[in-house]
Protein backbone atom coordinates (compact mmCIF):
# COMPACT_ATOMS: atom_id res chain seq x y z
CA UNK A 75 0.00 0.00 0.00
CA UNK A 76 1.40 3.44 -0.84
CA UNK A 77 1.24 5.97 1.92
CA UNK A 78 -0.17 9.42 1.23
CA UNK A 79 2.37 11.14 3.40
CA UNK A 80 5.39 10.54 5.56
CA UNK A 81 4.18 9.94 9.13
CA UNK A 82 5.50 12.20 11.86
CA UNK A 83 5.27 12.28 15.65
CA UNK A 84 7.69 13.14 18.41
CA UNK A 85 8.24 14.06 22.03
CA UNK A 86 8.51 17.63 23.28
CA UNK A 87 10.65 18.09 26.36
CA UNK A 88 13.59 20.00 27.81
CA UNK A 89 15.90 18.17 28.09
CA UNK A 90 14.68 15.40 25.82
CA UNK A 91 17.65 13.38 24.58
CA UNK A 92 17.28 10.85 27.42
CA UNK A 93 13.76 9.87 26.23
CA UNK A 94 13.23 6.23 25.21
CA UNK A 95 10.09 7.15 23.26
CA UNK A 96 11.84 7.60 19.87
CA UNK A 97 13.31 4.06 20.07
CA UNK A 98 9.91 2.70 21.04
CA UNK A 99 7.78 4.36 18.38
CA UNK A 100 10.36 3.97 15.60
CA UNK A 101 10.45 0.23 16.40
CA UNK A 102 6.68 0.04 15.89
CA UNK A 103 6.74 2.19 12.72
CA UNK A 104 9.29 -0.20 11.20
CA UNK A 105 7.52 -3.29 12.50
CA UNK A 106 4.25 -2.24 10.87
CA UNK A 107 5.94 -1.24 7.60
CA UNK A 108 5.01 2.43 7.95
CA UNK A 109 7.17 5.15 6.45
CA UNK A 110 7.66 7.76 9.12
CA UNK A 111 9.70 9.04 12.06
CA UNK A 112 9.27 9.81 15.71
CA UNK A 113 11.72 12.51 16.72
CA UNK A 114 12.97 14.11 19.94
CA UNK A 115 11.88 17.76 19.94
CA UNK A 116 14.00 19.86 22.31
CA UNK A 117 11.60 22.66 23.17
CA UNK A 118 12.40 25.30 25.79
CA UNK A 119 9.41 26.56 27.81
CA UNK A 120 9.13 29.96 26.03
CA UNK A 121 8.79 28.18 22.68
CA UNK A 122 6.23 25.60 23.77
CA UNK A 123 3.06 27.26 22.51
CA UNK A 124 4.51 28.03 19.07
CA UNK A 125 5.88 24.48 18.79
CA UNK A 126 2.58 22.86 19.75
CA UNK A 127 0.58 25.12 17.43
CA UNK A 128 2.94 24.28 14.55
CA UNK A 129 2.18 20.55 14.72
CA UNK A 130 -0.73 20.55 12.20
CA UNK A 131 1.10 22.74 9.66
CA UNK A 132 4.17 20.52 9.85
CA UNK A 133 2.07 17.45 9.18
CA UNK A 134 2.58 15.85 12.59
CA UNK A 135 -0.04 13.32 13.72
CA UNK A 136 0.70 14.39 17.27
CA UNK A 137 3.36 14.22 19.93
CA UNK A 138 4.17 13.16 23.43
CA UNK A 139 4.87 15.76 26.08
CA UNK A 140 7.34 15.31 28.88
CA UNK A 141 9.06 17.30 31.63
CA UNK A 142 8.71 20.27 32.08
CA UNK A 143 5.73 20.80 29.74
CA UNK A 144 3.06 18.36 30.93
CA UNK A 145 1.02 20.97 32.81
CA UNK A 146 1.67 23.98 30.55
CA UNK A 147 0.26 22.17 27.52
CA UNK A 148 -3.18 22.09 29.19
CA UNK A 149 -3.58 25.78 28.39
CA UNK A 150 -2.51 25.37 24.76
CA UNK A 151 -4.51 22.43 23.35
CA UNK A 152 -8.13 22.84 22.22
CA UNK A 153 -9.64 20.04 24.30
CA UNK A 154 -8.68 17.63 27.06
CA UNK A 155 -9.64 14.00 27.55
CA UNK A 156 -11.40 13.24 30.86
CA UNK A 157 -8.24 11.49 32.17
CA UNK A 158 -5.99 14.47 31.34
CA UNK A 159 -8.48 16.75 33.10
CA UNK A 160 -8.60 14.58 36.21
CA UNK A 161 -4.83 14.05 36.34
CA UNK A 162 -4.07 17.69 35.54
CA UNK A 163 -1.37 16.87 33.01
CA UNK A 164 -1.06 16.00 29.31
CA UNK A 165 1.45 13.44 28.03
CA UNK A 166 0.04 13.01 24.53
CA UNK A 167 -1.30 15.43 21.91
CA UNK A 168 -3.35 14.22 18.96
CA UNK A 169 -3.80 16.40 15.86
CA UNK A 170 -7.35 16.06 14.53
CA UNK A 171 -8.26 16.15 10.82
CA UNK A 172 -9.40 19.79 11.18
CA UNK A 173 -6.07 20.77 12.77
CA UNK A 174 -7.45 21.06 16.30
CA UNK A 175 -5.43 19.54 19.14
CA UNK A 176 -6.59 17.04 21.79
CA UNK A 177 -4.59 16.64 25.00
CA UNK A 178 -4.65 13.22 26.63
CA UNK A 179 -2.84 11.32 29.35
CA UNK A 180 -2.02 7.63 28.90
CA UNK A 181 0.17 7.11 31.98
CA UNK A 182 -2.68 5.54 33.95
CA UNK A 183 -3.47 3.16 31.09
CA UNK A 184 0.21 2.20 31.00
CA UNK A 185 0.26 1.56 34.73
CA UNK A 186 -2.81 -0.69 34.70
CA UNK A 187 -1.62 -2.64 31.63
CA UNK A 188 1.74 -3.24 33.27
CA UNK A 189 0.04 -4.59 36.42
CA UNK A 190 -2.03 -6.95 34.26
CA UNK A 191 1.04 -8.02 32.33
CA UNK A 192 2.89 -8.84 35.56
CA UNK A 193 -0.08 -10.53 37.22
CA UNK A 194 -2.91 -11.46 34.84
CA UNK A 195 -5.41 -11.96 37.68
CA UNK A 196 -4.55 -8.58 39.24
CA UNK A 197 -7.53 -6.55 40.43
CA UNK A 198 -7.67 -3.01 41.81
CA UNK A 199 -10.38 -4.01 44.29
CA UNK A 200 -8.44 -6.92 45.83
CA UNK A 201 -7.72 -4.98 49.04
CA UNK A 202 -6.23 -1.75 50.42
CA UNK A 203 -3.66 -0.08 48.15
CA UNK A 204 -0.85 2.10 49.50
CA UNK A 205 0.43 4.83 47.17
CA UNK A 206 3.52 6.84 48.07
CA UNK A 207 3.83 10.24 46.39
CA UNK A 208 1.50 12.99 45.20
CA UNK A 209 3.20 14.33 42.05
CA UNK A 210 2.20 13.86 38.41
CA UNK A 211 3.03 10.14 38.37
CA UNK A 212 1.05 9.51 41.55
CA UNK A 213 -1.99 11.37 40.15
CA UNK A 214 -2.00 9.12 37.07
CA UNK A 215 -1.62 5.99 39.21
CA UNK A 216 -4.39 7.02 41.63
CA UNK A 217 -6.72 8.01 38.79
CA UNK A 218 -6.29 4.69 37.02
CA UNK A 219 -6.70 2.64 40.22
CA UNK A 220 -9.96 4.43 41.05
CA UNK A 221 -11.20 3.93 37.49
CA UNK A 222 -10.52 0.22 37.92
CA UNK A 223 -12.51 0.02 41.14
CA UNK A 224 -10.00 0.52 44.00
CA UNK A 225 -12.02 0.86 47.18
CA UNK A 226 -9.39 1.89 49.75
CA UNK A 227 -6.40 3.94 48.70
CA UNK A 228 -4.00 5.06 51.41
CA UNK A 229 -1.92 7.99 50.23
CA UNK A 230 1.35 8.98 51.93
CA UNK A 231 3.44 11.92 50.80
CA UNK A 232 6.40 13.83 52.21
CA UNK A 233 4.44 17.08 51.99
CA UNK A 234 1.12 16.32 53.63
CA UNK A 235 -0.66 19.23 51.94
CA UNK A 236 0.05 17.73 48.51
CA UNK A 237 -1.44 14.41 49.63
CA UNK A 238 -4.50 16.21 51.00
CA UNK A 239 -5.05 18.09 47.74
CA UNK A 240 -4.81 14.85 45.76
CA UNK A 241 -7.25 13.13 48.11
CA UNK A 242 -9.69 16.04 47.79
CA UNK A 243 -9.38 16.01 43.99
CA UNK A 244 -10.05 12.27 43.71
CA UNK A 245 -12.47 11.93 46.62
CA UNK A 246 -14.03 8.96 48.40
CA UNK A 247 -11.65 6.04 48.14
CA UNK A 248 -8.48 8.12 48.69
CA UNK A 249 -7.39 9.05 52.20
CA UNK A 250 -4.28 11.16 52.90
CA UNK A 251 -1.92 10.27 55.75
CA UNK A 252 1.23 11.83 57.16
CA UNK A 253 4.57 10.66 55.74
CA UNK A 254 5.63 9.40 59.19
CA UNK A 255 2.72 6.93 59.20
CA UNK A 256 3.84 5.13 56.02
CA UNK A 257 5.54 2.15 57.74
CA UNK A 258 2.49 1.19 59.78
CA UNK A 259 0.18 2.08 56.89
CA UNK A 260 1.29 -1.07 55.05
CA UNK A 261 -0.75 -3.33 57.28
CA UNK A 262 -3.22 -5.57 55.37
CA UNK A 263 -2.29 -3.89 52.06
CA UNK A 264 -2.84 -5.87 48.85
CA UNK A 265 -0.53 -3.57 46.93
CA UNK A 266 2.18 -0.93 47.47
CA UNK A 267 3.10 1.59 44.76
CA UNK A 268 6.10 3.92 44.92
CA UNK A 269 5.27 6.99 42.86
CA UNK A 270 7.85 9.26 44.51
CA UNK A 271 11.15 10.01 42.83
CA UNK A 272 13.07 8.37 45.71
CA UNK A 273 15.07 5.38 44.50
CA UNK A 274 15.59 6.80 41.01
CA UNK A 275 19.15 6.77 39.72
CA UNK A 276 21.10 9.54 41.47
CA UNK A 277 18.59 9.78 44.32
CA UNK A 278 18.64 8.16 47.77
CA UNK A 279 16.61 4.98 48.24
CA UNK A 280 13.03 5.27 49.41
CA UNK A 281 13.03 5.16 53.20
CA UNK A 282 10.37 2.64 54.22
CA UNK A 283 10.16 -0.37 56.52
CA UNK A 284 8.29 -3.25 54.90
CA UNK A 285 7.83 -5.36 58.05
CA UNK A 286 4.06 -4.80 58.21
CA UNK A 287 3.42 -5.43 54.50
CA UNK A 288 1.84 -8.85 53.82
CA UNK A 289 4.17 -10.97 51.67
CA UNK A 290 1.19 -11.60 49.38
CA UNK A 291 1.11 -7.89 48.40
CA UNK A 292 2.18 -6.78 44.93
CA UNK A 293 4.92 -4.14 45.12
CA UNK A 294 5.20 -1.73 42.19
CA UNK A 295 7.69 1.05 41.59
CA UNK A 296 6.99 3.41 38.70
CA UNK A 297 10.72 4.14 38.46
CA UNK A 298 12.49 2.21 35.67
CA UNK A 299 16.09 3.44 36.08
CA UNK A 300 17.46 1.47 37.83
CA UNK A 301 15.47 -1.55 36.73
CA UNK A 302 15.33 -2.81 40.31
CA UNK A 303 15.14 -0.07 42.94
CA UNK A 304 16.20 -0.75 46.54
CA UNK A 305 12.47 -0.96 47.38
CA UNK A 306 11.84 -3.67 44.79
CA UNK A 307 14.97 -5.60 45.83
CA UNK A 308 13.90 -5.55 49.49
CA UNK A 309 10.35 -6.59 48.59
CA UNK A 310 11.59 -9.42 46.34
CA UNK A 311 13.89 -10.74 49.09
CA UNK A 312 10.97 -11.06 51.52
CA UNK A 313 8.83 -12.86 48.94
CA UNK A 314 6.62 -10.12 47.47
CA UNK A 315 5.90 -10.10 43.77
CA UNK A 316 7.42 -6.95 42.21
CA UNK A 317 6.89 -4.81 39.08
CA UNK A 318 9.11 -1.93 37.92
CA UNK A 319 8.07 1.14 35.90
CA UNK A 320 9.24 -0.05 32.50
CA UNK A 321 5.91 -1.70 31.66
CA UNK A 322 4.11 1.57 32.43
CA UNK A 323 6.42 3.43 30.06
CA UNK A 324 6.04 0.85 27.28
CA UNK A 325 2.27 0.47 27.57
CA UNK A 326 1.43 4.19 27.77
CA UNK A 327 2.91 4.49 24.29
CA UNK A 328 0.43 2.04 22.72
CA UNK A 329 -2.75 4.20 22.74
CA UNK A 330 -0.67 7.16 21.51
CA UNK A 331 0.61 5.19 18.51
CA UNK A 332 -2.94 3.99 17.87
CA UNK A 333 -4.39 7.51 17.99
CA UNK A 334 -1.73 8.86 15.60
CA UNK A 335 -1.31 5.99 13.16
CA UNK A 336 -4.41 3.78 13.52
CA UNK A 337 -2.66 0.62 14.73
CA UNK A 338 -2.65 -0.63 18.32
CA UNK A 339 0.89 -1.99 18.69
CA UNK A 340 2.10 -4.72 21.05
CA UNK A 341 4.73 -4.73 23.77
CA UNK A 342 6.74 -7.74 22.67
CA UNK A 343 9.62 -9.38 24.59
CA UNK A 344 11.91 -8.19 21.77
CA UNK A 345 10.82 -4.55 22.26
CA UNK A 346 11.16 -4.79 26.03
CA UNK A 347 14.68 -6.23 25.69
CA UNK A 348 15.65 -3.53 23.22
CA UNK A 349 14.58 -0.74 25.60
CA UNK A 350 16.03 -2.52 28.64
CA UNK A 351 19.39 -2.61 26.90
CA UNK A 352 19.38 1.22 26.86
CA UNK A 353 18.70 1.61 30.61
Ligand SMILES: NC(=O)c1ccc[n+]([C@@H]2O[C@H](COP(=O)([O-])OP(=O)(O)OC[C@H]3O[C@@H](n4cnc5c(N)ncnc54)[C@H](OP(=O)(O)O)[C@@H]3O)[C@@H](O)[C@H]2O)c1
Pocket residue numbers: 181184206207208209210211212231232233236269270271272274296297298319320322323324326
Ligand atom coordinates in the same frame (compact mmCIF):
# COMPACT_ATOMS: atom_id res chain seq x y z
N1 LIG B 1 7.18 4.56 34.44
C1 LIG B 1 6.65 5.64 33.92
O1 LIG B 1 6.13 5.64 32.81
C2 LIG B 1 6.66 6.92 34.75
C3 LIG B 1 5.72 7.93 34.50
C4 LIG B 1 5.74 9.08 35.30
C5 LIG B 1 6.71 9.20 36.30
N2 LIG B 1 7.62 8.20 36.49
C6 LIG B 1 8.64 8.29 37.57
O2 LIG B 1 7.97 8.56 38.79
C7 LIG B 1 8.78 9.37 39.63
C8 LIG B 1 7.95 10.59 40.07
O3 LIG B 1 7.66 11.37 38.93
P1 LIG B 1 6.64 12.60 38.98
O4 LIG B 1 6.51 13.11 37.60
O5 LIG B 1 5.43 12.24 39.75
O6 LIG B 1 7.51 13.65 39.84
P2 LIG B 1 7.00 14.87 40.69
O7 LIG B 1 5.69 15.39 40.16
O8 LIG B 1 8.15 15.79 40.81
O9 LIG B 1 6.69 14.24 42.15
C9 LIG B 1 7.74 13.75 42.96
C10 LIG B 1 7.16 13.06 44.18
O10 LIG B 1 8.26 12.52 44.94
C11 LIG B 1 8.20 13.03 46.27
N3 LIG B 1 9.55 13.21 46.81
C12 LIG B 1 10.56 13.94 46.27
N4 LIG B 1 11.65 13.90 47.07
C13 LIG B 1 11.30 13.12 48.15
C14 LIG B 1 11.99 12.71 49.34
N5 LIG B 1 13.25 13.10 49.58
N6 LIG B 1 11.34 11.90 50.20
C15 LIG B 1 10.07 11.53 49.97
N7 LIG B 1 9.35 11.89 48.87
C16 LIG B 1 9.97 12.68 47.98
C17 LIG B 1 7.47 14.34 46.15
O11 LIG B 1 6.95 14.72 47.40
P3 LIG B 1 6.59 16.27 47.74
O12 LIG B 1 5.15 16.44 47.34
O13 LIG B 1 6.82 16.36 49.19
O14 LIG B 1 7.53 17.14 46.94
C18 LIG B 1 6.39 13.98 45.11
O15 LIG B 1 5.34 13.28 45.72
C19 LIG B 1 10.02 9.74 38.81
O16 LIG B 1 11.06 8.86 39.19
C20 LIG B 1 9.59 9.46 37.37
O17 LIG B 1 10.66 9.09 36.56
C21 LIG B 1 7.60 7.06 35.75
